[in-house]
Amino acid sequence: MIARRAAALAAYxxxxxxxxxxxxxxxxxxxxxxxxxxxxxxxxxxxxEGRGTEYxxxxxxxxxEARDLLPLDARGVALYAPDIPEWGGLYLAVYELAPIPVAxxxxxxxxxxxxxxxxxxxxxxxxxxxxxxxxxxLAP
Amino acid sequence: MSADALGGAxxxxxxxxxxxxxxxxxxxxxxxxxxxxxxxxxxxxxxGTAILAAGTGAAYSAALGSxxxxxxxxxxxxxxxxxxxxxxxxxxxxxxxxxxxxxAVTAALAAVALYGLIVYAARALAEPLWPNDYFAxxxxxxKTFFAERAIPLxxxxxxSFEFSNPGYPLGLPLLxxxxxxxxxxxxxxxxxxxxxxxxxxxxxVLYGWLRRRGAPPTVAAAAGAAVACFAPLYxxxxxxxxxxxxxxxxxxxxxxLADAMDETDPGARRRLALAxxxxxxTKNExxxxxxxxxxxLAAAAFVGRDRAAARRAAxxxxxxxxxxxxxxxxxxGSHPVRGIDLAYLKRPDLGDRxxxxxxxxxxxxxxxxxxxxxxxxxxxxAGRSVAHGNRLLLLGGLGAATYLFLPALCPxxxxxxxxxxxxxxxxxxxPLLAxxxxxRLAALPRGGAAPLSATAxxxx
Numbered sequence: 001m002i003a004r005r006a007a008a009l010a011a012y013x014x015x016x017x018x019x020x021x022x023x024x025x026x027x028x029x030x031x032x033x034x035x036x037x038x039x040x041x042x043x044x045x046x047x048x049e050g051r052g053t054e055y056x057x058x059x060x061x062x063x064x065e066a067r068d069l070l071p072l073d074a075r076g077v078a079l080y081a082p083d084i085p086e087w088g089g090l091y092l093a094v095y096e097l098a099p100i101p102v103a104x105x106x107x108x109x110x111x112x113x114x115x116x117x118x119x120x121x122x123x124x125x126x127x128x129x130x131x132x133x134x135x136x137x138l139a140p
Numbered sequence: 141m142s143a144d145a146l147g148g149a150x151x152x153x154x155x156x157x158x159x160x161x162x163x164x165x166x167x168x169x170x171x172x173x174x175x176x177x178x179x180x181x182x183x184x185x186x187x188g189t190a191i192l193a194a195g196t197g198a199a200y201s202a203a204l205g206s207x208x209x210x211x212x213x214x215x216x217x218x219x220x221x222x223x224x225x226x227x228x229x230x231x232x233x234x235x236x237x238x239x240x241x242x243x244a245v246t247a248a249l250a251a252v253a254l255y256g257l258i259v260y261a262a263r264a265l266a267e268p269l270w271p272n273d274y275f276a277x278x279x280x281x282x283k284t285f286f287a288e289r290a291i292p293l294x295x296x297x298x299x300s301f302e303f304s305n306p307g308y309p310l311g312l313p314l315l316x317x318x319x320x321x322x323x324x325x326x327x328x329x330x331x332x333x334x335x336x337x338x339x340x341x342x343x344x345v346l347y348g349w350l351r352r353r354g355a356p357p358t359v360a361a362a363a364g365a366a367v368a369c370f371a372p373l374y375x376x377x378x379x380x381x382x383x384x385x386x387x388x389x390x391x392x393x394x395x396x397l398a399d400a401m402d403e404t405d406p407g408a409r410r411r412l413a414l415a416x417x418x419x420x421x422t423k424n425e426x427x428x429x430x431x432x433x434x435x436x437l438a439a440a441a442f443v444g445r446d447r448a449a450a451r452r453a454a455x456x457x458x459x460x461x462x463x464x465x466x467x468x469x470x471x472x473g474s475h476p477v478r479g480i481d482l483a484y485l486k487r488p489d490l491g492d493r494x495x496x497x498x499x500x501x502x503x504x505x506x507x508x509x510x511x512x513x514x515x516x517x518x519x520x521x522a523g524r525s526v527a528h529g530n531r532l533l534l535l536g537g538l539g540a541a542t543y544l545f546l547p548a549l550c551p552x553x554x555x556x557x558x559x560x561x562x563x564x565x566x567x568x569x570x571p572l573l574a575x576x577x578x579x580r581l582a583a584l585p586r587g588g589a590a591p592l593s594a595t596a597x598x599x600x
Binding site: 001004005007008010011012014015016018019020022023027028031032034035038039041042043044046047049050051052086087088091092094095098099101102103104106 | 144145146147149252255256258259262263265266267268269270271272274275276279280283284287288292294298300301303329362365366369370371376511512514515516518519522523581584585
């Protein structure tokens with residue numbers, strides 16, 4: 001029994017030391033500082049400076065601008081952003097624009113929908129509704 | 141202060157969560173025996189969040205003008221039931237704490253657990269919820285529910301929303317939407333407060349259950365310290381997603397299963413019923429592990445020592461889990477699970493795919509972590525066989541074995557599932573397996589005395 005207890009104690013010590021290496025005080029300090037800074041910022045700024053938008057922060061600002069300027073009767077948004085990856089990029093757009101339904105680069109626009117194009121490329125056959133910084137709102 | 145300042149949002153969200161927790165704790169009078177404070181705290185959080193989610197879902201279904209009415213009514217009913225069916229004192233009796241040097245060790249381990257909780261809180265709250273799966277699945281659904289005051293079918297029927305896994309349970313999105321409905325606004329930064337609460341509730345149930353089942357405070361605190369510092373589960377990239385809530389639900393399920401099989405107290409089967417509903421409502425893996433638990437109970441009902449207890453427990457488990465799954469299908473239809481195709485079971489290359497899955501598991505997850513995994517195996521083997529610990533071990537072990545096998549059925553190739561979901565699934569078993577290992581270690585005789593778990597009354 002003593003051997004079992006000694007083995008358990010040694011194994012637990014090793015396990016706990018290993019786990020604690022992944023929770024260093026430096027991480028706590030850095031995250032607490034980030035949280036502290038957040039108290040002085042509005043939500044959009046906290047989001048804009050966070051991990052969720054780091055692949056292309058300009059895209060997030062484009063989304064915010066577009067959200068405020070979408071036609072009131074738009075039933076959905078078709079998003080054309082060929083340089084933005086789905087993972088961590090386009091899904092952020094789907095989330096930020098919710099509850100407005102968002103389809104990623106559909107071939108045809110459903111009735112009542114508008115298109116959001118990010119970047120210089122524009123889908124053909126659509127007219128410009130509004131120019132935005134980094135993109136445009138378009139409609140059939 | 142601007143309208144969307146973080147401080148105000150955190151305070152408002154904390155008030156809603158605290159109110160739900162208090163309502164859940166009131167309901168827990170009928171679930172956890174009097175005097176078991178730690179377990180009542182933990183189960184209270186489970187009941188409170190379940191009330192918020194179920195009440196919000198009911199309000200949407202009844203098309204109530206204000207969805208916040210649903211959780212409020214349900215909380216009143218749950219508190220009333222708690223009072224009506226309140227349990228008496230725990231048959232185990234009073235638990236005494238450690239004395240002398242062990243008290244200092246226990247205090248040190250409790251401090252480590254608290255440190256782990258604080259680190260996780262800082263990880264979760266440092267910025268608005270941001271993981272990709274939060275955006276694509278949990279957050280997108282919840283935000284849409286909240287804004288439309290309904291569960292719009294388009295999220296589940298339009299092919300363009302297939303990425304959001306329409307077959308996933310709706311417990312978490314309904315919980316988020318319920319909090320937003322009560323607040324009257326969408327707050328995806330302050331919502332992160334829920335995540336350290338899930339860890340705190342996990343630690344409360346883990347410690348309380350181990351103590352009630354005879355573990356010394358030092359062993360229970362050691363289990364808590366290890367779980368609280370378990371970064372693969374309590375990590376920033378998983379905050380907002382279902383893994384931490386699922387880990388909590390699986391711990392509830394395992395401990396309630398062991399208690400119901402032993403009929404430790406009159407609340408055991410009620411806890412099992414709640415745990416089954418919470419697990420099935422949180423994630424498909426929760427429903428799956430509830431299915432494993434049902435199989436264990438079925439086996440015990442045929443060959444176990446107390447077959448009647450197993451049958452009663454099976455009923456308590458199966459009814460809410462099946463009801464949860466049926467309600468989901470009735471509300472939004474049936475959807476295939478993405479990433480798993482059972483047709484691969486019949487393919488001739490299943491063996492090769494399984495070998496590829498095991499190789500990938502070793503390369504992606506196990507090779508770099510072999511030392512702590514070896515330490516866990518030593519802890520497991522150093523303990524002594526004890527029925528309640530073995531049940532948790534069997535439940536978690538069968539779950540882990542299935543997670544090893546499932547990548548062989550992935551249509552995108554085994555490596556895809558191993559890389560993107562298997563590690564998270566393993567991690568969500570951690571609190572359950574920690575409870576199993578600690579229960580077995582607690583069964584070691586101390587200095588020639590009887591095993592701690594064998595003492596029926598006062599334990600030290």
